[in-house]
């Protein structure tokens with residue numbers, strides 16, 4: 001390892017009850033508590049933070065349109081590096097990469113990645129309240145349920161081209177639930193089978209209620225520093241071996257191929273190339289699951305199976321606890337929590353798995369993990385590959 | 390008539406919506422590479438040159454994919470569920486979101502041929518929708 005190689009030294013997420021944050025919490029105080037917890041874990045202080053990377057949906061239009069500044073004030077710090085780029089739920093995998101570059105370049109020594117959302121408590125996910133300006137004027141007036149309808153259109157096309165079946169989509173939700181049953185922090189822990197998923201209401205064909213992620217509050221923090229700095233800290237540093245990002249569209253009509261997750265393919269290929277690894281090297285995968293179809297298309301695009309083969313890939317329970325391909329081991333956005341932008345939890349869970357701290361859901365001997373985020377309506381992809389030395 | 394969300398028309402989109410009001414589906418065609426694109430914008434997304442001419446499309450196409458909204462995306466659509474939202478591949482080679490006008494959403498399928506119909510929503514706004522060519 002080189003002195004300035006990037007490592008993750010602390011992670012935290014916000015405890016929820018029934019998907020909600022504790023009374024008296026705000027998205028800002030949530031991020032402060034998560035930051036303190038992640039920094040404590042690393043043996044670092046708020047005053048050490050000189051890189052701040054944050055995305056979210058709070059405080060719109062102001063001060064949330066300038067999140068790094070708003071949080072610098074709230075924390076009482078003056079970062080020398082900031083990133084407030086929002087590419088949707090994948091922003092946090094992108095941030096791991098951007099923080100890695102900033103650390104290598106010497107732009108900062110301790111980078112803090114933050115997320116906080118009060119979406120469930122505030123009932124903020126109003127699907128009908130979307131504006132109709134710019135390219136949205138070609139979607140919203142036709143009653144497109146966003147984002148659900150766009151994922152449904154992708155699923156419909158995937159089923160048409162490849163014969164993907166509803167029970168194969170359902171398997172993604174069932175697998176997530178099986179993992180959630182091992183995670184006391186997960187919101188949804190009741191037993192659920194394929195037939196239970198198929199019995200839930202159709203919302204936007206071919207997607208049913210149980211094909212859709214939860215709507216919860218939630219927040220988290222990731223602390224990164226250099227290998228040199230980490231050598232002086234307690235705890236297990238997790239190496240960032242590779243990362244990549246790609247983005248293509250805001251409206252589903254402009255997606256390069258509605259049945260192929262182009263940005264995931266590009267981000268994943270860049271991350272694997274940087275890491276010098278292949279899909280076969282991954283011990284545990286955390287794959288953004290806003291909807292069940294998101295996972296199937298990501299598995300193909302990242303190279304874990306061939307194009308059109310994802311339905312069969314998951315169908316034998318391969319991704320469930322004890323299966324050959326452990327995936328979404330905290331229960332995912334489908335059963336753990338989904339505060340609107342889920343991506344930070346892909347990384348916190350991957351780090352816990354690599355440290356061997358995941359308790360009943362621990363994947364034995366996990367050394368290399370992949371976290372892949374998808375943002376918008378299959379609009380962006382960002383991948384990072386993490387490893388325990 | 391409508392408490393539905395209506396498009397916020399801007400200088401990029403105004404020619405498109407104006408043509409709809411006159412019963413035409415106009416598309417911007419790049420002056421450099423001659424290819425059409427949609428939605429309209431200041432530069433060609435294919436060759437990235439600036440400058441387009443508007444030309445009428447035939448108004449026919451194929452359903453590329455679709456969904457059936459079983460719940461309204463906005464309260465203004467609550468009397469219409471279930472309704473079909475589709476991506477239509479126009480014969481000119483652009484992809485456009487619209488509704489498929491039908492009494493039988495369950496009969497809609499990928500690959501079906503469709504043609505444009507114009508829905509005059511207000512005095513100032515006409516929206517293109519599509520129906521199957523049988």
Ligand SMILES: [Zn+2]
Nearest residue numbers: 419422433436
């Ligand atoms: Zn051109």
